[in-house]
Amino acid sequence: MANIRDIAKYADVSVTTVSRVLNEHPYVSKEKRERVRQAMAELGYLRNQQALTLSTGRTQRFVVVLPYLDHPYYGLFVNGLAKAALQRDYRLVMWQTEYQLDQERQALDLLKHREVDGAILLSHTMSFDEMEMYRQFGPIAVATVGAPETISSVHVDHYAAFVAGLNVLAQAGYIEIGIVLSRQDSPSSIARQQAYFDEVELARERWVWTGYLTSEDGIRLADEFLRQQERPRALFFSSDYVALGFLGELRRRCVRIPDEVAILGFDGHPIGQAFGLSTMYSPNEDIGRTLFDVTFEEMNGATSITNSLTVTYLPGTTL
Amino acid sequence: MANIRDIAKYADVSVTTVSRVLNEHPYVSKEKRERVRQAMAELGYLRNQQALTLSTGRTQRFVVVLPYLDHPYYGLFVNGLAKAALQRDYRLVMWQTEYQLDQERQALDLLKHREVDGAILLSHTMSFDEMEMYRQFGPIAVATVGAPETISSVHVDHYAAFVAGLNVLAQAGYIEIGIVLSRQDSPSSIARQQAYFDEVELARERWVWTGYLTSEDGIRLADEFLRQQERPRALFFSSDYVALGFLGELRRRCVRIPDEVAILGFDGHPIGQAFGLSTMYSPNEDIGRTLFDVTFEEMNGATSITNSLTVTYLPGTTL
DNA sequence: GTACAGTCTGAAACGCGTTTCAGAGCAAGT
């Protein structure tokens, strides 16, 4: 495989000149430029990206950290990231953590070893204190709330978002409301519970279901829900997928919705709309796009930012 | 940031010795090894992965090409890939093509420019002839059928798989059968139609629905299906997600399943099972894992392989 | 006592594109 020096020799110019042609530097005469072009064509020159990377110190890669690559919740974020990355000619190295702290550390170690230019965390169990130690090795952006000043954050304020959702339910006349959350101890779940107990007069511990992540969990919940004696009249889910599983199972059992139980989802994924799910729309694709842009800008010297977004009600037929 | 030469100077040894310590080469005396370790600790040495990459010619990365990062169909493949990659300390660069040929080319250009060691295509519109031109730059593996000898393939034989599915329906007593496919012109869709017309006596052009990719499409289909005068008694889907959309919408409209229409999916995604979908199970996670391993082995000199897998019937309640 | 094998060490070359710096040549400005 021909390298830049072979080209230089073949075209009888210096390697500097070849490099200048590659980078479209203006200070090359037409003749030499042409000779170099010719040489590259004849020898089938292909620029070695690794050498470029070592030389410039830029990898053109970000690592994207998320618990599960195939969880639909992250789909729209990733989509936004991918679109932004394509525009900037950047690559995304995906890193699945399965909520394991050591996997998050491994992902951020890529930053340390200059294998990527920056890191984007869609979810994390690592403390911000620990995360900040990695900050010196490159920009870090998160999709979660509570990041310190050095770490960029683009997220929805889950407290405010839940307040908004609960207000939608209240305005629709629902008083007995339950909520369905994912991991019990995650910061967003804590914020959501806070909102629930702050806003809902008839809030009950027993009406807070935690540990529901997937559609399958939603189906399981349907069973548990129907078994219960005293049931809320409306359920506010923190995920459309769980809500959909619940909805599908109830419909299968011919439970009337929203007459017997109203459902409000959270996310606004197209699939939810397709099933008529009423939901709180969260601009996840935008968040993904912005996360990329922020990280990119920060790499070029911009300062980190915090951007808190709000959600809007997306009516369906389940409320 | 200290590099290997700084360490050498600090520990008063040669860079070769430092490199040997890094690579755990045995021919280093205990004293020098200790001195080097000490120096690395004191100067906070971090190995530069880019330099290593340039030097060894190995990137420890594969590019994974697929139409949509967030399409659930690819989720299990990607999961298998990710698990295998983690084991080998490899990274996955995800490349979303949206079925654009030029995006596939860009992805394979990474191979040309030595930005990745190999390429794994879960889907492709590129011809195998063109793909073979990239083969010289690194191993390529596909999850589709019909690959030439130089390109590894791990796939399900969609013709055989569809024959198997149609037999399941026949054995359950269904005679009037329709099929629902994704892209009309894709090789797998062609094979499936072939199987349909070969196997089903009452096969009708009008009972072949093409262009259905997502759950939303399945919902749309429900409407179209119910409008139709002469309907088949059973539908065989090429995707669980489309089947689920269809199923959910019919249940919402209180159409009895399987009494009025039987549904057989294809995939075996956990979410399908959750909704009681009868389906043909395809070992996609295994395929992902094997695709990685094959590519990896091939990089180390193994020859390419073709591995055709079969599907099995996974009973549910929709048949 | 002589070979041979194994252990340990480091200089130099290698992978390859970019950047800095010095210098030559030439035209415009005063």
Next chain:
DNA sequence: ACTTGCTCTGAAACGCGTTTCAGACTGTAC
């Protein structure tokens, strides 16, 4: 006539870890 400022060119250094090769040394074998 002299300065200033482009335009063009290339040698050398740089980023940094690995590998090859040659050589020194020690120990065992015959």
